[in-house]
Amino acid sequence: MSALGGPKQTGGVQSPTGMGIAIGIVLIIVALVLAFFFAQMAGLIALVGIIIGGVLIGFGVHFVPVGGAPAAMGQAPGIATGVAMLAAGAGLAGLFGGAWAAPLGLPLALAGGAVGGGLLMAITCTMVNIIYVFGMGIPAASGKVAKDPITGDTFPEYKSQGTEGHGLPFISWVGGVIGGALGGLGGTLIYLELLDIYQAQLPTILDTTVEQIAPVAISLAGVFAVGMFLMNAVLAAYNITGTIEGPHDPKFKRFPRAVIAAAVASAVAGIFSIGLLELVGVF
Amino acid sequence: MEEIVFGIGITALAGALATVAGAAEDTESDIGSQGDPNSQVQLAPQMGYIHRIFNKAVAGEPPAYGLWVALGAGLAWAFMAMQINPILAIVLGSALAVFVQGVYATTAYLGRTASLAKFGQPVYIDILKSMTTVTMAHAFVAIFTTVAMCHLMISALGHPFPLPLLGLVWGIALGAAGSATGNPFYGKERQYQEQKFGAGVPISASGNIVRYAEAGQRNSLDNGFFSAKLGGPASGICFGLIVFFELWRTVVFEPLAAGWGAVIIGIVIILIFAIIDRYIEVWARKTFGPYTAPEEASS
Numbered sequence: 001m002s003a004l005g006g007p008k009q010t011g012g013v014q015s016p017t018g019m020g021i022a023i024g025i026v027l028i029i030v031a032l033v034l035a036f037f038f039a040q041m042a043g044l045i046a047l048v049g050i051i052i053g054g055v056l057i058g059f060g061v062h063f064v065p066v067g068g069a070p071a072a073m074g075q076a077p078g079i080a081t082g083v084a085m086l087a088a089g090a091g092l093a094g095l096f097g098g099a100w101a102a103p104l105g106l107p108l109a110l111a112g113g114a115v116g117g118g119l120l121m122a123i124t125c126t127m128v129n130i131i132y133v134f135g136m137g138i139p140a141a142s143g144k145v146a147k148d149p150i151t152g153d154t155f156p157e158y159k160s161q162g163t164e165g166h167g168l169p170f171i172s173w174v175g176g177v178i179g180g181a182l183g184g185l186g187g188t189l190i191y192l193e194l195l196d197i198y199q200a201q202l203p204t205i206l207d208t209t210v211e212q213i214a215p216v217a218i219s220l221a222g223v224f225a226v227g228m229f230l231m232n233a234v235l236a237a238y239n240i241t242g243t244i245e246g247p248h249d250p251k252f253k254r255f256p257r258a259v260i261a262a263a264v265a266s267a268v269a270g271i272f273s274i275g276l277l278e279l280v281g282v283f
Numbered sequence: 284m285e286e287i288v289f290g291i292g293i294t295a296l297a298g299a300l301a302t303v304a305g306a307a308e309d310t311e312s313d314i315g316s317q318g319d320p321n322s323q324v325q326l327a328p329q330m331g332y333i334h335r336i337f338n339k340a341v342a343g344e345p346p347a348y349g350l351w352v353a354l355g356a357g358l359a360w361a362f363m364a365m366q367i368n369p370i371l372a373i374v375l376g377s378a379l380a381v382f383v384q385g386v387y388a389t390t391a392y393l394g395r396t397a398s399l400a401k402f403g404q405p406v407y408i409d410i411l412k413s414m415t416t417v418t419m420a421h422a423f424v425a426i427f428t429t430v431a432m433c434h435l436m437i438s439a440l441g442h443p444f445p446l447p448l449l450g451l452v453w454g455i456a457l458g459a460a461g462s463a464t465g466n467p468f469y470g471k472e473r474q475y476q477e478q479k480f481g482a483g484v485p486i487s488a489s490g491n492i493v494r495y496a497e498a499g500q501r502n503s504l505d506n507g508f509f510s511a512k513l514g515g516p517a518s519g520i521c522f523g524l525i526v527f528f529e530l531w532r533t534v535v536f537e538p539l540a541a542g543w544g545a546v547i548i549g550i551v552i553i554l555i556f557a558i559i560d561r562y563i564e565v566w567a568r569k570t571f572g573p574y575t576a577p578e579e580a581s582s
Contacts, residue, residue, distance in 0.1 A: 089459025119549055127521035
């Protein structure tokens, strides 16, 4: 029995199958070998960075409290929009900050990306609560847990009749910020790894200087980073299926499947982005 | 010093443009009924409630605005490459992007509403004529201000991304902020205005949206009039704060501590918002108290 009564909420946790893991590992190894073939050690390191970035995005999306359509009617807790889209908004805002700080070095750019994503979520989650409280007169109440794990607030007595809860409890707020930060971190990492590769390859292929190809390298890396961000966010959204309240939601336990899927998808997409210029060079 | 003062001025201007963009985006999406509350607009005829609300939610707000703003930014970028004045280029790019939005709105309304024919929901041509242009006008404001903001970030603050890519990034962020903040107000407070204030809509009431106005049937222009009072401005403040703080922490504090100043200030801002959020949450619990069931069933 869950704390709220009714059947135990397993959250539909399904462990990854052995076959799935095996195929995933094979695909990742093939991608790593190809990365080494395309750009030697630099390619290998870049692909590992891309895989880590993809995993961070896929994992981070599970933290973001998204209530979808029911949240827009105060029928379920969370933010009233789509999982992938909200995570993308936060992660891309992080990418904006990370790309801006790129000339200052890897650690600073990654930190800038994480803070950028977290900042968007912090402001958005606060504004959601402002609308719920001052626009609709509804206090926050989780439908998945009886007590906020951080503040200890109890929820069942605040929940409106006939709903699954509403608003954004503090644990969801914290989850949103962590999710945004992880998304911004992952997106920035992918961008920086690809930027390094393109800045190394493009001057040789086009016979120009690094300064001259900078706009092309930045654009390519940025577009691929945005694309890979959306891919991993959508993968995680499929794993979540619909809505999630944050790290306290039973659905959160599904993340191992998304992490494996994000790693494999990032490896496969990453090899295309790394090998792109090699292919262009061939033709 | 002069550089920082100039940067703060640009930051404030970008924040102001973002605020207008957020407000226009939410009002546009509510008039066009594109956010998550549109699930009820789509559901209502299936429950026997025929209505005159616009219906164009074939894409979420973030990807839709990602497309329109990237399109506006891309066209403006191309016009600027042709040596056209930046302001004129941004106006032209945004205007062309708005035509795409208009085509999207028209086909989405016709397609979504025609799919409800078997439930007796008519396609109202007068709705299409009177409301598509209003959503287009609001979309123009949102796209123009966002593209102008992106242009400022590149030309005045030196962001490395090209204009179309920055348009995509901030277009998606605009849709995310606008839909997150504005949707509950449109969904709960407007579509379910007959339900009790201060409580969520019972799931049993789903589809029973308000369909009548003070005179005659309610339409989406009435909804835009309503959400422009709170949902729109709140979305504007949300997006404006995001853009302002993101730029402000970088422009002012990046020179400190070898660049770590911007990161530290970012974390401090997040903590301040955590305190504000917690204060609001506790205030609501104390002020409104636990839920008490109404004497008569509200559904």
